[in-house]
Amino acid sequence: MLTKRIIACLDVDEGRVVKGVRFLDLRDAGDPADCASAHARDGADEIVLLDITATSDKRHTMLDVVSRTARELFIPFTVGGGIRELSDAAAVFEAGADKIAINSAAVRDSTLIGKIAARFGSQAVVVAIDTRRVNGGFEVFIAGGRISTGRDAVLWAREAADRGAGEILLTSMDRDGTQSGFDCELVQTVAAAVSIPVIASGGAGSTRDFVDVFRDGRADAALAASIFHFGIENIGQLKRELYVANVPVRWPC
Amino acid sequence: MIAIVDYGAGNLNSVKKAFDHLGAATVVTRQPAAVAAADRIVLPGVGHFSALSILDNGGLRDALLQDASAGKPFLGICLGMQWLFEGSEEAPECAGAGILAGRCHRFPSSVKSPHVGWNSLTVRGGSRLLRNVAPDSFVYYTHSYQAPVVAATTAQTEYGARFSAAVEQGNVFGVQFHPEKSSKVGLQILKNFCDADL
Numbered sequence: 125m126l127t128k129r130i131i132a133c134l135d136v137d138e139g140r141v142v143k144g145v146r147f148l149d150l151r152d153a154g155d156p157a158d159c160a161s162a163h164a165r166d167g168a169d170e171i172v173l174l175d176i177t178a179t180s181d182k183r184h185t186m187l188d189v190v191s192r193t194a195r196e197l198f199i200p201f202t203v204g205g206g207i208r209e210l211s212d213a214a215a216v217f218e219a220g221a222d223k224i225a226i227n228s229a230a231v232r233d234s235t236l237i238g239k240i241a242a243r244f245g246s247q248a249v250v251v252a253i254d255t256r257r258v259n260g261g262f263e264v265f266i267a268g269g270r271i272s273t274g275r276d277a278v279l280w281a282r283e284a285a286d287r288g289a290g291e292i293l294l295t296s297m298d299r300d301g302t303q304s305g306f307d308c309e310l311v312q313t314v315a316a317a318v319s320i321p322v323i324a325s326g327g328a329g330s331t332r333d334f335v336d337v338f339r340d341g342r343a344d345a346a347l348a349a350s351i352f353h354f355g356i357e358n359i360g361q362l363k364r365e366l367y368v369a370n371v372p373v374r375w376p377c
Numbered sequence: 378m379i380a381i382v383d384y385g386a387g388n389l390n391s392v393k394k395a396f397d398h399l400g401a402a403t404v405v406t407r408q409p410a411a412v413a414a415a416d417r418i419v420l421p422g423v424g425h426f427s428a429l430s431i432l433d434n435g436g437l438r439d440a441l442l443q444d445a446s447a448g449k450p451f452l453g454i455c456l457g458m459q460w461l462f463e464g465s466e467e468a469p470e471c472a473g474a475g476i477l478a479g480r481c482h483r484f485p486s487s488v489k490s491p492h493v494g495w496n497s498l499t500v501r502g503g504s505r506l507l508r509n510v511a512p513d514s515f516v517y518y519t520h521s522y523q524a525p526v527v528a529a530t531t532a533q534t535e536y537g538a539r540f541s542a543a544v545e546q547g548n549v550f551g552v553q554f555h556p557e558k559s560s561k562v563g564l565q566i567l568k569n570f571c572d573a574d575l
Contacts, residue, residue, distance in 0.1 A: 126496045126536055127515065164560070169495055169517075198395060200517060200558050220390055222558060245424035247491055247519040290491060290519070321493050344494065374495040374515040377560065 127372045128338045129345035130359055131170045131323060132163035132352050136205075137177050139189055143301065143350045153353035157193045160201075163352060166359040167377050170200040172225065172293070172347060174252075176268055178206025187219045194220025202250055204293075213240045217248070225293055227252040228266035231273055231280070234287055241288030250323075251284040252293040253277055255310065262310055269297050277310070278317050285318040292322045293347065299327025301350055306333055311341035323347050330357070331365040338371050379571070380415030382441070382457075383407045384422075384431040388557065392421045392454065395557040395564060401571045407431075409440035417570070418444055422456025423519065423555075426481070427468035429460050442474060451549045452506075452570050458544065458551030459524055467522050476549055479525040488537035491521040496534050496554075498542050504531035506550045507543060508569050514562045516542070516554035524553060548573075 134141045134156050141159050142150040153159065160171045173193060175186055184206050194201055203216050204225025213224045224244075230237050230251050241249045254269050255262045255277035262277035281292050294314050296307035304327055311324040321344035324337045328348035337343045351357040363375040381393055383405050396403045396419075403419075404411060412418060418441065422428070432438040445451045453461050464473045465481035473480075484490045500512040516534075523540035526533055532543035534553070544551040550570060556563035 126492065126494050129494050194391075195394065196398070198398070198558060198560050198564060200519075200555075218390065220394065222388065222391060246521075247423060247493065291493060319489055320491070321489060344489070377515060 125372050127169075127374045128343070128366070129169040129323075130167070130334070130363060130373065131172055131345055131347040132160075132168040132359065133172045133174065133325070133347045133349040134159050134193075135174050135176045135349055136186070136189060137175075139186060141353060142176070143353055156189050157195070159353065160193045160197055163359060164197060164199050167363050167375065168199065168352075168359050169345070169374055170202065171197060172202040172204070174225065175203070175205030184212060184215070187215060190216060190219040190221060204250070204252055209236065210239050210243065213244065217244060223248045223250050223290070225250040225252045227254065230284065231264060231266050231275070234283060237284055237287040237289050241290070246288050246290040249289050250291045250293050251281075251289040252295065253281060253284075254295045254297055256297040262313070265297060278313055281314045281322075282317050285320045289320060291320055292318060294322055294324060296326035300325075302327055303329030303351060303356075305329060306337035306341060306343070306346065308336055308341035311337055311343050315342040315344070321345060328357075331362055331369070334362065334366060335369050335371055338366075378415045379403045379417040379419055380412045381405045381419045381421060382412065382432075382437070384437070385428060388421050388423045388454070388555065391555075391557045392419060395567055396571070399564065399568055399571060407435070407437060409436045412437065412440045413444065417450045418452070419570075420451070420453045420457035420460060422454055422460070424456060425467060426456060426459065426465040426522065427471050429456065429473075430468075430471050432460075438474075445474070445476060445549050448548045450570065450573050453551040454557070455520060455553060455555060458541075458553050459522065461544065461549065461551050462524055465522055477527055477529055477544060477546065479527055481522045481524050483522055485537040491519055492523075492536045493519045496536060498532040498534060500532045500543075501530070504543065504545055505573055506545055506552070506566060506569050507531060509565055510562055516552075516556070516559040516562055518554045520553060
């Protein structure tokens with residue numbers, strides 16, 4: 125049976141893993157390569173590394189950090205942040221990423237999704253969507269949540285899928301870093317609108333939150349950062365509890 | 378020396394990195410002569426079936442078929458495994474190797490496609506490639522087309538329906554999943570391929 129994936133996310137700033145609350149107030153959580161290996165050992169199904177200030181600083185992804193993190197990692201590895209064109213994506217794949225995540229650049233030029241998918245395959249293209257509830261809808265934000273776009277997250281997810289995205293990484297900015305639970309309504313709405321896997325992100329705090337987002341939210345995968353980095357929840361322990369709760373997970377692993 | 382065939386597939390580096398980790402010597406090449414000189418061949422792959430048409434140029438296809446029929450250990454990964462079959466619905470104009478009978482098809486519309494994530498194997502006993510792999514191990518998949526279950530199938534996975542997860546016919550092996558991304562289970566499978574004494 126296809127299992128629900130638990131993804132550990134490394135938000136990286138200046139070569140260090142950091143984590144904030146609602147995209148602000150960053151705290152240091154260690155070296156990316158060390159964190160990635162530790163999470164993989166604990167049972168993480170995938171690692172996502174986001175260079176969170178690459179876009180706002182207008183620079184390219186830190187390729188040395190990517191290649192150092194990829195070296196001893198034998199589970200899927202996604203890298204995002206600062207990928208603006210096909211050549212940026214090619215460099216990130218060359219450095220050892222299996223998938224790239226694009227966010228701001230895809231909103232600015234949606235043909236980028238198809239260009240990368242045509243060269244590297246849809247399975248390698250994750251479109252990341254940062255969204256916040258605005259006037260009863262879900263609005264898309266870019267540049268690490270700094271710029272509002274006026275676009276609807278559900279429509280954008282559908283367009284991204286049509287243009288060749290292989291997965292949607294859906295982050296609720298309202299829940300990010302709050303540990304108050306995933307926005308199941310958001311996830312469920314997007315999951316029902318697209319035929320590609322949806323990764324839920326933002327708000328993970330407890331095992332219950334994961335059970336809810338897999339059952340009610342119909343997420344294919346769930347991503348978390350703070351609770352894993354700061355030892356609030358060990359991935360192995362979490363998967364054991366999900367297994368007991370009859371959520372299909374890769375366990376033991 | 379293991380030749381990893383370079384036809385522009387996305388997962389070349391990951392496959393090489395996994396063999397490096399196992400201490401196996403590899404060469405990434407698209408030269409038929411280098412493929413012929415190697416004692417094992419890996420055809421990696423991820424992406425569109427039509428990408429395999431590159432093999433038809435420059436004699437690479439013939440070199441691979443010749444080596445495979447001469448008994449050299451050959452491992453096709455993902456698209457590389459699908460190439461072992463006659464062809465795929467994904468690119469009907471592009472011929473597979475035809476070493477195994479049957480064609481690759483899309484997943485039924487009852488399930489999301491691509492099939493992405495960790496799914497479990499049902500391993501048939503006696504496989505050399507899957508030696509020391511627990512019969513219900515989890516492996517990582519990412520693909521939109523599936524190969525049929527045939528006589529050479531040594532492991533199956535269920536997604537919408539059952540498909541070939543691993544095949545084995547003499548010296549020719551194939552896996553639909555990504556061993557280079559399947560943690561300890563995947564590394565064990567690659568090690569078995571390095572050790573396969575044929």
